[in-house]
Amino acid sequence: MLKGKIAKLAVSDVRFPTSLEQHGSDAMHANPDYSAAYVVIETDDGLKGYGITFTVGRGTEIVVCAVEALSTLVIGKTLEDIVSNFSGFYRCLTSDSQMRWIGPEKGVIQLASAAILNAIWDMWARAEGKPLWKLLVDMDPKQLIRCIDFRYITDALTEQEALNLLEKAKEGKQQREEEMLKEGYPAYTTSCAWLGYSDQQLTQLCSTALTEGWTKFKVKVGADLQDDIRRCSLIRKMIGPENSLMIDANQRWDVAEAISYVTKLAEFRPLWIEEPTCPDDILGHAAISKALAPLGIGVATGEQCHNRVMFKQFLQASALQFVQIDSCRVGSVNENLAIMLMAAKFRVPVCPHAGGVGLCELVQHLILFDYISVSASLENRMCEYVDHLHEHFKSPTVIRNAHYMPPKDPGFSSEMFDESVQKHQFPHGEVWRSILEKNGS
Numbered sequence: 001m002l003k004g005k006i007a008k009l010a011v012s013d014v015r016f017p018t019s020l021e022q023h024g025s026d027a028m029h030a031n032p033d034y035s036a037a038y039v040v041i042e043t044d045d046g047l048k049g050y051g052i053t054f055t056v057g058r059g060t061e062i063v064v065c066a067v068e069a070l071s072t073l074v075i076g077k078t079l080e081d082i083v084s085n086f087s088g089f090y091r092c093l094t095s096d097s098q099m100r101w102i103g104p105e106k107g108v109i110q111l112a113s114a115a116i117l118n119a120i121w122d123m124w125a126r127a128e129g130k131p132l133w134k135l136l137v138d139m140d141p142k143q144l145i146r147c148i149d150f151r152y153i154t155d156a157l158t159e160q161e162a163l164n165l166l167e168k169a170k171e172g173k174q175q176r177e178e179e180m181l182k183e184g185y186p187a188y189t190t191s192c193a194w195l196g197y198s199d200q201q202l203t204q205l206c207s208t209a210l211t212e213g214w215t216k217f218k219v220k221v222g223a224d225l226q227d228d229i230r231r232c233s234l235i236r237k238m239i240g241p242e243n244s245l246m247i248d249a250n251q252r253w254d255v256a257e258a259i260s261y262v263t264k265l266a267e268f269r270p271l272w273i274e275e276p277t278c279p280d281d282i283l284g285h286a287a288i289s290k291a292l293a294p295l296g297i298g299v300a301t302g303e304q305c306h307n308r309v310m311f312k313q314f315l316q317a318s319a320l321q322f323v324q325i326d327s328c329r330v331g332s333v334n335e336n337l338a339i340m341l342m343a344a345k346f347r348v349p350v351c352p353h354a355g356g357v358g359l360c361e362l363v364q365h366l367i368l369f370d371y372i373s374v375s376a377s378l379e380n381r382m383c384e385y386v387d388h389l390h391e392h393f394k395s396p397t398v399i400r401n402a403h404y405m406p407p408k409d410p411g412f413s414s415e416m417f418d419e420s421v422q423k424h425q426f427p428h429g430e431v432w433r434s435i436l437e438k439n440g441s
C-alpha cells in the first residue's frame with residue numbers, strides 16, 4: 001500500500017458563512033467565516049489522503065496558492081519514500097532553499113505545509129487501516145522520533161530525552177488505551193459564550209450544555225470590561241463553584257493592560273486566561289504569568305504560535321501554564337510530536353485548541369496519543385470542543401458525556417463530503433453565489 005506514487009494534489013478554498021450568526025466571534029475576530037484550504041492527494045494506485053488547514057475567510061486563497069507552490073515537492077514521491085524518512089521530508093517541505101524565505105516555518109507557508117502534511121498522515125493511517133491516534137500509539141518510539149525535525153530544539157529536548165520519555169510512558173499504556181476507548185478524553189465547551197452572543201443566547205446555551213453533562217466552559221472576553229464582568233458572573237452563577245471556567249482574550253491587550261484587566265475578573269476564578277497579548281511576545285506572557293500566579297490564574301496559548309521553536313521558548317521562560325497545540329497551525333503531526341514531548345519534559349499540561357472547521361476532528365487524535373503514549377496524566381488537561389460544522393465530515397467527532405470518544409475509522413478524520421466541498425467553494429459554490437448575489441457583488 002505504500003508503494004504508489006503521489007500523482008495528484010488538488011486544493012480547494014472552502015468557506016462556511018459562519019459570520020452571519022456570529023459563531024466564532026471574539027475580541028479580535030468579530031466576523032469569522034470558518035474556512036479551510038482543503039487538500040486531496042492521490043497515488044497512482046488509487047490511495048487517497050485528505051488534509052486541511054484552518055482559516056477564517058479572506059486570505060484562504062493565499063494559503064491555496066502556497067499549497068500549489070509546495071506541491072512540486074510532493075508529487076512523484078511514494079508514501080514509502082516519505083514515511084521512511086519523515087523528518088527528512090518534513091525538512092525538505094518546510095526548508096526548501098527558495099521558499100523558506102517567505103517563512104521559514106511560520107505564517108501562510110506553514111499553514112500550507114500543515115495542510116499537505118495532514119493529508120500525508122491521513123493517507124498513511126488509511127494505508128495501515130488505523131485511525132491516526134492508533135497508528136501513533138502502536139508506533140515504535142524510535143520510529144516516532146524519526147518523524148520529528150529536532151533542529152533548533154535540542155537545547156531543550158534531545159532525541160535521547162524524547163526517546164526516554166516515550167519508553168517510560170510504555171508502562172500502563174494498554175490500560176490507558178482501554179480507558180480512552182471506554183470513557184473518552186475530557187473536553188470543554190466554547191460553544192456557549194462567543195462574544196457576539198446575547199445574554200439570553202448565552203444563558204440558554206449554557207443551561208443546555210449543563211444538562212448535557214458539560215462541566216468546563218470557556219468565555220470570550222476582552223472587548224469591554226463591564227460586559228465581561230456581567231457575562232462571567234452570569235456563567236459562574238449558572239455553572240456553580242465546582243465547575244471550571246476559562247477566559248479567552250484572543251490577543252486583545254498590552255501586557256500591563258492584560259494583568260490589570262484579568263485581575264478584575266479574578267473573582268470569577270478562571271483557570272486560565274488564553275492569548276492575553278500578542279502571540280509572539282514570549283517575555284510578555286512570562287510577565288503576565290508571574291503577575292497572575294498568586295491569583296491562581298494560569299496563562300494558556302498556542303493557537304497562533306508559529307512553530308516548535310516558539311513553544312520551546314515559551315516553556316523555557318515559564319511563559320505559559322497550558323500548551324494549546326493546534327492541528328493546522330504548525331507543521332502537522334511531525335511538529336506537534338515535538339511540542340507534546342517538550343511539554344512533557346517541562347511538565348506543562350497540553351490542552352489542545354479546537355473548533356473552527358475540522359480542528360476538533362483532527363486534534364482529538366493527537367491528544368489521545370498524548371495521554372496514552374506521552375503524558376500518562378489527565379490532571380488539568382482537557383481538549384476544546386465547539387459544536388459547529390461537524391456534519392460536513394465523513395467521520396465526525398463523537399462526544400459522549402462531555403468526552404471525545406476515540407475515532408474508529410482509518411485516517412485522520414479529515415475527509416469532507418464532496419457535496420459540502422462543492423457547495424462551499426469560494427466564490428463559485430452554490431452557497432457563496434447566492435450570498436454574493438444578495439450583497440450585489
Ligand SMILES: [Mg+2]
Nearest residue numbers: 248274275303
Ligand atoms: Mg482561543
